[in-house]
Amino acid sequence: MQHCGDYKDVAKKLRKGKIDERGPSEIETQAAIDEIQKELQSPEMVDQITIENIPAEQIIIESNARVIESVTSTLAESMTAEISGVVTIRLFVTADISPYEPYVTSESTEAKQITIVVNSAHPHWAQLKGAEGVLNYLRHCIYDAVAEWQAVRKTAPVTPATIKMLKDALLRLSLTIEENETIST
Numbered sequence: 575m576q577h578c579g580d581y582k583d584v585a586k587k588l589r590k591g592k593i594d595e596r597g598p599s600e601i602e603t604q605a606a607i608d609e610i611q612k613e614l615q616s617p618e619m620v621d622q623i624t625i626e627n628i629p630a631e632q633i634i635i636e637s638n639a640r641v642i643e644s645v646t647s648t649l650a651e652s653m654t655a656e657i658s659g660v661v662t663i664r665l666f667v668t669a670d671i672s673p674y675e676p677y678v679t680s681e682s683t684e685a686k687q688i689t690i691v692v693n694s695a696h697p698h699w700a701q702l703k704g705a706e707g708v709l710n711y712l713r714h715c716i717y718d719a720v721a722e723w724q725a726v727r728k729t730a731p732v733t734p735a736t737i738k739m740l741k742d743a744l745l746r747l748s749l750t751i752e753e754n755e756t757i758s759t
Contacts (some may be wrong), residue, residue: 594749638679641671645691661723662687663716669695680719682726690719717744 595675597608613619629637645666664687677696682688692715693699702708721740725732 638676638681640683641675641691641754642680642689645671646689660686661720663720664689665712665716666690667692667694667712669693669699671695673697678715678718680715680722682723685727687717688723689715696734713748715747717741719746 653665673695679691
């Protein structure tokens with residue numbers, strides 16, 4: 575236990591006062607905020623959020639299951655990652671489905687497997703810029719699925735806040751990996 579405390583102290587010292595300058599500049603952040611504000615205040619957004627007819631949950635589940643079945647039965651995985659015997663993540667990135675299908679579909683009906691289909695025919699995919707854009711997009715798609723998988727397996731009530739909290743921890747993962755690599759070198 576003493577050793578763990580030492581690592582914790584080192585990790586805190588590494589973060590304290592250290593500014594990570596890799597993120598977007600203030601100008602880039604403001605440009606993004608201005609763009610999202612314009613999007614949020616558009617007539618199209620009003621139409622989208624006032625939609626009255628939301629499909630029943632069972633219809634959504636069946637539709638997503640059809641996408642998963644179609645893709646997994648015809649395509650090879652883009653990636654498979656086994657996480658220490660806890661869970662295996664199967665990722666499919668495909669343009670071989672309709673642009674009208676969801677941007678991401680996931681399924682975790684097996685206790686130790688999460689299957690994720692990312693629809694690269696979806697219009698949003700065309701807005702991604704470079705490898706970093708794709709990486710961050712895939713990170714969000716995968717971490718949403720993992721957070722949902724974690725939440726379903728918890729004994730506490732599952733709420734949107736629970737899933738956000740679990741995803742928040744996952745989004746910190748790459749920084750934690752970097753910090754641990756710094757400690758070990």
